[in-house]
Amino acid sequence: MNNIDQSLLMFENVKNNIDNFIKSDNNESDTRSKIIDNYLINILGWSESDIKREGKLESGYFDYKVSCPSISFVIEAKRNHKEFILPSSHTKVKIKSILRENNDVIQQIRNYCVDIGLPYGVITNGKQFIISKFFNTNGSDWKENICLIFHSIEDIENRFVEFYENLSKYSLINNGGFKYDYIPIDLEAKSILSTLIQRDKEIDRNNLSSELSPIIDKFFGEIFSTEQEDDLNFIKECFVENIESKKNRDEIERLFADKAPQMANVVKAINTNSIVSQIVEEISDDQINIKSPKSPKPIIIIGTKGAGKTTFINHLFRTRDNEFSENHLTVYIDFREFYEAYKSFEPTNISKEIYEKLTDKYSELELHSLKALKRIYQKQIKQNDESIWMFVKDKDEDTYNRLLTEYLSENLKDYSKHLEYLNNYLIRERRKRMIVIIDNADQYSILIQEKIFLFSHSLSRNSNCGVIFSLREGYYYKWRNRPPFDAYESNVYHITAPKYSEVLLKRINYTLEHLNNFEGKASSVTSRGIKIEMPNQKVIEFLSGLKDSLFSDYNSDLINYLSFTTYPNIREGLRVFKQFLISGHTDVSNYILREVYKEVDRVNKQIIPIHEFVKSLGLQNKLYYNSEFSIVNNIFIPPKDSNDHFINYYILKKFYDIYETKGIANKYISFSEIIEIFKEIGYRTNIIISSIERLLDYNLLESDELITDIEFGNLDAEIDLCISSKGYYYYKELIKRFHYIDLVLQDTPIFSQEYFSKIKSVFPLSDNKGLRDLKARVETVKEFVNYLNKEENRQAVGVFNMFGKPLDYINEQLNADILRIESKL
Incomplete structure (x- = not known):
């Protein structure tokens, strides 16, 4: 598909050939093959798959049918000496104005258009072009339709932009049809927002946001963080397991167990009872010894954006028992941090990252020490001792140590190869296997995900590491049967998001149970100007009331809004909930007062109506609604070049x-x-x-x-x-x-x-x-x-x-x- 610069260059390159061909006497077949094909493919950017030639219809054979998602049309190619009679100095005319002089060719293409059901057609002899809509579907007279006409090669050259915008594949797709035939639409409009002086003004965040912020950030954010030590209690209390995630965990554990089970290449995840246990069992059954150093096939975790792949992976490996930790050395790579540091993906760099994280995390193993390095490369050192170092080993200790140091230093430069030797050493002498986890790769392009896929399989095959990495399910399913994915075997597990209501309820319950760490008083002024001072106990009362409002049998509106508008992206659901809590339109003080002075026997526990909830989300901290920034979408804004609200x-x-x-x-x-x-x-x-x-x-x-x-x-x-x-x-x-x-x-x-x-x-x-x-x-x-x-x-x-x-x-x-x-x- 050519842009206009490419098309103009091609036209200038071939126009002389076209002009010379036109001057010779050629039949319609030659006109098609030597001129029209040149226009369509080389100049206008159509591909062979877009073009159908010589189709049979009841009224005869059309020369070309050209199709794309935007529009399809018929082309009738006439002999190059067949001159159309067109009014000079005109670029557009009604069909009826040129019908009498060109009746045969116009009636012919009209019959083709009617037979094939395509209104638009193009008539050309290679130098002249007539483009029009040759029948209407609304009952109006087709002879009143406008034709766009080009008189000659010179006319095309002088009006090339117009020629390109009405016949090129690029323009027809982007314009949705022939640009000349657009009916002008009065798009002059105003919005209320555009006339407001304070349209961009923001109000302060709600009057208790400073007290709520540390709570919100701690208890409604990511369960896991690479920047601070994990709160295992928080992980265990707030992680939500559904049937699928449990089965995934069990199956992965089995992958690393004493005796690996027979498994299908792709594990079906939906409507099963214990997917988590299979993963955990495979890990636990890992037979780690030098006679069988081979690792399980790489594990791919797939799921939609925000479904909980990172949470699942971290929960799986950070809540294992001591026996698991004794046998496996896990290295976690957050690919977002890696890519931010290196700005690209290179196997050497990620191998270096894995090695450095491994030696830092398990420093007590002293894997960097000379003693360990000698054991890691013992076979190679022994071979050198018996060959190239034999004459200095016993006679010149200094020279021998220098050679040994140089040899080890050279090997350490190749991080990918060093990981191979290192993991085989761990299996051979420590009975431990390294497990490398590459997370968040799914947030990058398919090219990068492909590189990570190949690297993971190479690492698993060459280094006998266990490898687990995450991919976005859309990419995986689209590419799994194409190279390079189809050349490798993997164990694939699908993560489905848990119910949003369960996630949110666990977070609120955990927050309420642990608010004792937030002591002191909070003072604020309600939206009605009432000044109040309260201990942080009132924040507990606010969250208690919010819990009632969200999960009351009498009020499902709020949880329905959050569940429907964010599922299955649980991360997005929590982000939206956090935005509500800190929105300038969330009047926390008034909600607390309603909770404090509510009737004890009140049946309806709602304290936050749905209209206040949507307003807080839709406006955030703005005085007025702006769809460009709001998470509440405006479906009444027309598409580009349209005034249709519906x-x-x-x-x-x-x-x-x-x-x-x-x-x-x-x-x-x-x-x-x-x-x-x-x-x-x-x-x-x-x-x-x-x-x-x-x-x-x-x-x-x-x-x-x-x-x-x-x-x-x-x-x-x-x-x-x-x-x-x-x-x-x-x-x-x-x-x-x-x-x-x-x-x-x-x-x-x-x-x-x-x-x-x-x-x-x-x-x-x-x-x-x-x-x-x-x-x-x-x-x-x-x-x-x-x-x-x-x-x-x-x-x-x-x-x-x-x-x-x-x-x-x-x-x-x-x-x-x-x-x-x-x-x-």
Whole structure:
């Protein structure tokens, strides 16, 4: 696929050849093979796989069908002496203006287009081009459609940018179609946010954040840290094991046990009872002796981002018994730290890192000492003693020691080779095996993950080390049957995230049990100006009330929000919860007062309503909502080059409907198929693609489970997509609620000056504490819905027939929310 610089260079290189060929008399076949192929492949960047030649139709044989995810079209190639009669000094004309003089060729390609079901076609004789839409699907007269015309090679050269933007593969994919045929859209719009003077102003973090911060950082962060000593009690109390992780642990333990079990190459992880125990047993059964030095196959831990691969690996190896520690020397490499230090991956550097960590961690073994080095290289030293050193060994001690020192020093320079000798020494004389753990490699590109894969297998094979490393499941499943992965055997274990509610409950319980370490008093002022002073016991009361609010049978809204919008990324779920705790809009003091003065026999223990919770997350420390920075996503922002507020909604609804009607096993639909569905009801391809990419970026959609985590650059046409748990929650619940509309209307572009003025006139400004008048907020939401209703009425009937009216669905719950609020005003 050529960019414009490459295309122009190719055009300049071949234009003389094309011009000379055109001057000779050639038939249509020659025109195709010697001219049109040159244009399509060499100049315009199409590949052979994009092109189908001489397809049979009822009306005859078309010359070319060119296809990409954005658009497909037909090309009719005429003999080079067949001149089209075109109006000079024109670049665009209606079909009817040139139909009479070019009736045969236009009717011919129109018949092909109708037969094959593709509206667009290109007619060319090698020097002249007619590009147009030759039939319509909306019932309008096709002869009124506009043609883009090029008169000659010189005209193409003079208008090359226009030629490129309408026929190159690069432009058709990025523009979603022929650029000349764009219908201008009035994209002039304003958002409420853009007019606010204090739109970027932040409020202070909540009034107890300084007291909460050390607690939050300690108890709601990562269980494991390479920067400080592990709190084993914290690890044991807060690690959540599900059925899958237990089976994984048991199986890995078996990998290193006295007698290795017979295992399949890939361990199925889902719907099993004890995966953890298999891993632990394999480790424990490791037969460490010189007669059988071979290590178990490298272990690959796979899982989605944030599912708990690091937590699982660390829990597995840092909570083992003394017998395990006696027999195995574990070296943990956090690849993030390694890559930050070296800025690249080289086997020599990571081998050096492993060696240095090993000698530091197990300094009592004195593996760096001369005594140990002599034992490590005893065979090689003995061979030298009997050969090249024989004449100095007994006669010249100084020379012998110098030679020995030089030999050992030279060997120590090759860290990869030294690890091989070192581990064989440990097995041979210490009955210990080194286990190297390379964690967080999954956060880097496939190229780096591939290098780590090869290094790990080399380390295991050559050094007889046990090796465990983590990969992102998307990369592994996509590449496992391709080189180099298919050439090596590994034991692969899949980590599934535990239930978010279980993780959070354990963290809160542990925090409440260990708050005695945080003594003293906290003073603060509530959002209503009430000054209070309280011992840190009140922080305990806040977290107790929060626990009630999250896990009460009467209130599942908060935990549902956290679970649906972050699962399976448990790390992200904890990060979101931490953001709520320190948000400037989380009025901790008021929550504590509610808890302190609550009625003892109160049935509903809720102290934090869902609308306050979402507001705290959506605004963080800002006075106003800005979707660019907020973790609450705005689905009413149109895609690029569009003023349609509902395309994101329609696409989300389509995926929701597929999930609801076909079930979890059949919830996927290909990228190309969803594009075709929306093209049939009138949406341009570039708009559809832009919307889907935004929904993927928001994590409201996801790809099929085998490639969920692969970065989306150019989406493959056949990639399978489905609605995510977050997308399901947004469609099913969030977008219908007052607290969501109240936020997102603030930075939604308004394409009507009349309605913008109405919304702006009732929009209440925030005070310095982040409070806005509730009655005015209700009126603002009503005006915004009125605007959306006006925009909805502009939608095509075919869209309503397929998806219904968005506001009918949204207003079901939104009107109920507004009535409830107004009843309390």
